[in-house]
Amino acid sequence: MSDCGCDKARRDLEEYLRNEVCKTEHSDIREHLESCPACRDEALVSRTLTEVVARACRETAPEELRDQVLARLREAQSAAHA
Template identity: 80%
Template sequence: MTDCGCDKARKDLEEYLRNEVCKTEHSDITEHLANCASCQEEALVARTLTEVVARACRETAPETLRDQVMSRLRAEQAAHH
């Protein structure tokens, strides 16, 4: 294993967090993150953002809000035809 450095770790961070890099690159980035506080912070921010977006995508709007939005969209479409 070799520490890949900040540039490589940050360039491939998203793929690393999704386990989309090869085993060698994964090991190199893991080693770098273990020794670089700045990149650890960057990874934490990226991981947190990914989790928040995933959680938001699983949530659904209340039925009344969906009905209001759809009603408004229909009214706008009718006004422009």
């Protein structure tokens, strides 16, 4: 295995984090991240951001809020058709 360098590691970081690179590239990028604090920090930020966004997408609005929104939409539709 050989260190792929910062340019390649950063260019392919998102694919690496989603396991969308071949095994050789994965190993090369992992090796680079182990030896480069700057790229490792960037990978940590990307991984954390991806996890936070994924968690936020799973959250749902409280039922009371959904009911209020639906009621207002129905009112708006009724007013538009009147």
